[in-house]
Amino acid sequence: MADWLVVVGVSMAVMATVGLIRQAAWHGHSLVLFVLPVAGLHQVQENWEAYGRLALLRVAGLVITLAGLGLMYVDYRENAAIPPVSGQVVSGAADITSSPFVRSSEAALLMARGEGHPLTGRLHGTDLKNSQVTLVNGVLTVHQGDGVLPELSVSLLLNWPTASIRERRTLLVSPWEEGGPEIHLSWTPAGQQYPETRIIRNGYRLDLALAPRDPGGFNGTIQLVLPDQTNSYLVGDFTARTNHLRYRDGDVDAGFDHPDTLAWVSEQYLQTQFPAGVLQNVEVENVILRRAAGEGRVEVRLTRSDGGRERRQLGLEKTPVGWAVTPGSMTAGRQPTAEPPPPPKPPAPPGPDTSVPLTDLLVLAPLTGSELTVRESGGRERTGVLTRVASDRLWLRLALGAGSAEIAVDGTLIDSLSSNDGRRWQVAATAAATLPPEVPHGDPAEPHTPYQVLLGRLVRVTTGDGKTQEGRLQAVEGGRITLTVPVGAGTVEYFHALSDIVSMEAVR
Template identity: 30%
Template sequence: MDTLLILLGLLLILAGYVWLVSQAFGRSLFWGIASLAPPLALAFILRHWAQARRAVVFVALGCIPLVVGLALLAAHDSARLEAILRLDWLRSEPVVKPELAIRLRGELNGKPFEPEQADLIDGVLSLREGQDFYAHREVQIRLPAAVQGPLRLDVLPDDSGTLPDVEISWLAPGQDLPEAVRLARGYSLHLDLQPEAPNRMVGAFHLVLPASMQTTLSGQIELYTDRLRYRDGQVDTHVDSQDTLLYVVRDYLQRRFAQHDIELAPLPRLDTRRPTLQVQVVFSIAGEPQTLSLTLVKSVPRGWGVRGDKYPRLADNPPPVPAPPPAQPVEAEAGQPSAAPEVGVLSLQRLQAAPEHFANRHMRVQTEQGRTADGVFVGLDGDGRLVIRHSLSGAGEASYVLRPSEVVGIELLAH
């Protein structure tokens, strides 16, 4: 509505100005040429008001819908109004560089095909044209197995056996749902794709379907191998995808437990349109299954992250830990005690990596507030906190529950 009012006002103003110039030419050639410049047209209006007043009234009438339209536009889209007033519409549009280098020649269902999106995920190669929920045109090739490493594949029309399924779909004008055709054989296909860091593949693509389907594509393609996106060499956590959430959770667990080798179970399907998500994470460390309840939050500066995440970055290449020398078997003599258990300073990372090795051991834990928790180590609770059981005088017991972030020192005791 606002756009129509603005256009109507501009048309009335333009028509009134043309009328004014014609009135000026009717007066004399000098006034006609002078009125082509708006400041001199004002002089004509002041000098010959009786002749110019009808055109001025027409221009004034055009100002009414123009002002009303601009007011409506400012009420619900002030940014667009500012762009109009800045005359951004007169400037040339910047050239947007596509994310992927896709150079294909040919057609799909008899129409030119220029895909903007391409990926190879879970054994399905997809080339899509259009950003809507349903692609305007799309080619999908379902490979017999997921791809690991380079991919080279050649299929001829007479080949048999286990072959990729090829499906093409297109959205006809006026239709809400796309039409699709799938082929299991009878086509020609050549793929020669090489992996390229961090998550892309690049190479040759050739596809020829039966002549009745009017689909022939040939050229070079570049595609993604997952739904992660990178910015300056780092994963862009602002992208809303299941792969982004999986990366954020894995990175959090690796830093929290100071372990690169984290086996993480698939996450449940999450609605990335919501800024806060609750998720139950199932993972294992050194073969020990564990479960955590995490809250995923999205912020403008950081993107997706785990609430309460204050753990330091984990070294990409941790220094190798020298293996202890093999213990020499010693036959204990009668009456001699066995070897004494390990005592002394214990690192928090080592305790988090293998908490079962120190269960039921006496230890003394120093916190950053200067307090001391002295007792028997029970283990880690569901949130990764240290649980220390302390026997009180009499028959009672107390438990200390300490967050790893507040622990500054751990000492194993001999008793």
């Protein structure tokens, strides 16, 4: 806005000055008087009709210019007085927003004083006291407060699963670097119930180290300086827990309202209900917490040292000393239901006798819809679902990629067939040689067939059942034609008896 005011004001002043000079030249007056802002005032007063409007326009331009310069000065003072704050960065932005405090000697002195001491710091203008640290789901959180929602907290989205940290791991981030973990600074303003959160993606300084301590936590040290207005920082050594339990003087706070508290109380109770060494593992499967009613329920799976497993349900209630198992509330939980036995396979459809050679393909008709494996005389095998049967051929539906395709298998090429239930049929030579009576045997080239001229071309075949198919004509022999049809990345061969063909024409 300030920039536009300056541009408009200067433009108006220049245009008015040019107009005054032209009017002075027309009336034969001195031009120098109108170049200087005030020198031509007397001349304007004596010749107001000639110079008045242009003089007012120049004054207005000068006023607008001065107003724009004043706004620019105010913006500059405000930006210089307030350190830049790193918030949510607009997608695609690459600006690094930091503050003088991050790189100041004051921050360096605070880091040096706190190194090697218990964790301390200042978050949003409040000194950190009795803080606790957790590492859950890859998020390292330092929080302060007894409520479910902490009064102060800072969370580092490290994306470090606890199971993956098997040795000391470090992380260094400089204020001018990008790609560091996102940081969430949260605080609860006075008089409000819910916290506010500021997201910081860059401009901060971080020196972090974590090392496994025991199955329930990690030892760590941190130096963190944030570029917020209140000069927040953290420095010192800490112990990070891998759950949401709260601790008081080193002991678990049983009065903290959280599902992890109910799970811990239930595990401690079960250890007292079995002889020492009997329980090998206690796995909490489900926790229901009704905070308003002061009650809850926990379902666990127990593994005994003898290998036995069982489920138990426990009811819990909130007491003056914290959460506790309600006496007599432990019951047997839902036991794993046995998987139902698989339904019996339907009996195979009756088919031809496998003890004698197969002389007629039509006897396979009862097996339509069953899966067959066809072995040709050349050794090639095809497995598919039998869809149709004729006296001289059969049709199989084959799975191709995500779809399927139906192919015809000439009976003269079939050597044997087998089903998925173990039955097998040997095709007799009489069945393999069966051809429609109206198609005579002859030379494979069959020069008298008019389809010979279409060999190698893309054709459209129409059969007696009204179906059409396009493909490349590969062969005309043995009383049939062979078409190759592209399917996926390959091709599929189709066979049609000459007696079934009504017409064949070239596509192009």
